Amino acid sequence: MALHPDIIALFPNSVQSPFIETSPSTRGIDRISYNCIAWAYEDSTAWYWPHPNRYWPKNIPMTETLEAFQLLFEDIGYEVCTDDSSEEGFQKIAIFAKAGKPTHASRQMSDGMWTSKLGDEHDVSHTLQSMADGFYGNVAILMRKRNE
Amino acid sequence: MIRTIVTPANQDISIHLPIDYVGKKLELILFAVDEPKEEKIDHLKHEFEKYKEIWERDTRFSSNTTDMINHPAYNQIISLGQDVVPLLLRDMVDTGNHWFEALNILLGINPVLPEHRGKIQQMMKDWVQWAKDNNVSF
Numbered sequence: 001m002a003l004h005p006d007i008i009a010l011f012p013n014s015v016q017s018p019f020i021e022t023s024p025s026t027r028g029i030d031r032i033s034y035n036c037i038a039w040a041y042e043d044s045t046a047w048y049w050p051h052p053n054r055y056w057p058k059n060i061p062m063t064e065t066l067e068a069f070q071l072l073f074e075d076i077g078y079e080v081c082t083d084d085s086s087e088e089g090f091q092k093i094a095i096f097a098k099a100g101k102p103t104h105a106s107r108q109m110s111d112g113m114w115t116s117k118l119g120d121e122h123d124v125s126h127t128l129q130s131m132a133d134g135f136y137g138n139v140a141i142l143m144r145k146r147n148e
Numbered sequence: 149m150i151r152t153i154v155t156p157a158n159q160d161i162s163i164h165l166p167i168d169y170v171g172k173k174l175e176l177i178l179f180a181v182d183e184p185k186e187e188k189i190d191h192l193k194h195e196f197e198k199y200k201e202i203w204e205r206d207t208r209f210s211s212n213t214t215d216m217i218n219h220p221a222y223n224q225i226i227s228l229g230q231d232v233v234p235l236l237l238r239d240m241v242d243t244g245n246h247w248f249e250a251l252n253i254l255l256g257i258n259p260v261l262p263e264h265r266g267k268i269q270q271m272m273k274d275w276v277q278w279a280k281d282n283n284v285s286f
Contacts, residue, residue, distance in 0.1 A: 010209060033244070033268035035211035046266040051213040053248055053258070055266020064214060104211060119209040120244070135209055 007122065010135040017130035018113065023123040037069075039117040040093045040105035041076065047120075048072075066140055069095050069102045078143035084128055086112035090144040094128055098137030106131065192228060196235045199224040204245070217249040226250050234286035237279055240272055241286075251275060 003021055008014055037048035038055075046055035050062040060075060061068045070080065073093055084094065086108060094114065096104040106114040106128070113125045132138050165174075203221035210216060225232060233254055236247040248271055252258045259278035264270035279286060 006208075037211055047211075047213070047246075047268055048266065049211060049213040053252070053260065053265050053271075054213050064212075119207070119211055121208055 004122065007118070007124070011131055012134060013130045013132055014126070014134070017127045019124060019126040019130040021122050022115070022125050033120075034117070035120055036117045037072075037105050039115070039123075040107040041073070042107070064101055066095065066097055066100070066102055069105070070141055070143070073105075073143050077145040079145065081142050081144040084108075084139070084142055086110070087144065089147055091147055092142060092144045094139045095141040095143070096131070096136040096138060097140035102140070104131075104136035188231075192231055193235065195228055196225060196232055196239075200239065200245070213246070213249075216246060222250065226253050230254050234284065237275060237284070237286035240275065244268060244272070248275070 003014060003019060007019070007021070011019060013019075033047065034044045035047050035049070038044060038046055041048060048055050050056045050060075050064055050068055052062070056062050057072065057075060060071050073095075078093060081092065084092065086092075092108040094106045094108075095102055096106070104116065106116040106126070108114050109125070114128060114131070116124050116126060116131065118124060128139055163176075199221040203216075203219050203225070206221070207216045207219055216222065225236075233251065236251055236254075239245050240247045246268075248258075248260065257278075260271045260274045264274055278284075
């Protein structure tokens, strides 16, 4: 599936490293109700954001900080790690940030590629490199948890 | 029908009645007519679509609710006033666009139940219910 020109414009590295649109925009059809954070969190029932009118667990500070996002994932068993390669027995997530503010989260799949939901739009499979230096900035925190 | 525009220099209206009305009790009703309604609605729709397109273009890949509602185009839509509420409700139902905060600001209420916050479908249903309860058609 050829990449949508809008995606290439926002993620310039997508033309050099794998960045595959796994499902097209469903905006206005299914009315996607979750975002990239929820997708990484593996909860497709809510739009996660530290905002009074969106979903955010009560026990996590409602602040748009990397610390709060790290706590969000620690709450379900993730711990900070430094290696983005696929590790047997572990699942990983990457939190992206721009100018120090969290923007996005991706989840690693069993084949080592990463899966993301772009806002409430396209689902993509990608490397961390192909998403870097784009609309979401760069990876700020890598985390892993043992597979159940 | 008499149509006129009252100005500081012209505040009088003159009416000549046929002889048949002599001796009859009359009631005159005056009302102000705003600019034609359809024209006004078309303009509102045009402005809404214009700013919506900019907002969607700039925020479609964002998860950041704060950025979405602080976007200048989002605030331009809010500045259109309460007349834009039916358009927001229609678009919310059709596209799933997050107009919740614009509606909050324009109407000064939030009918979304606390347990529905972030559950987009439920949030939309709460707003649709509010519209039904308050006879707001969209």
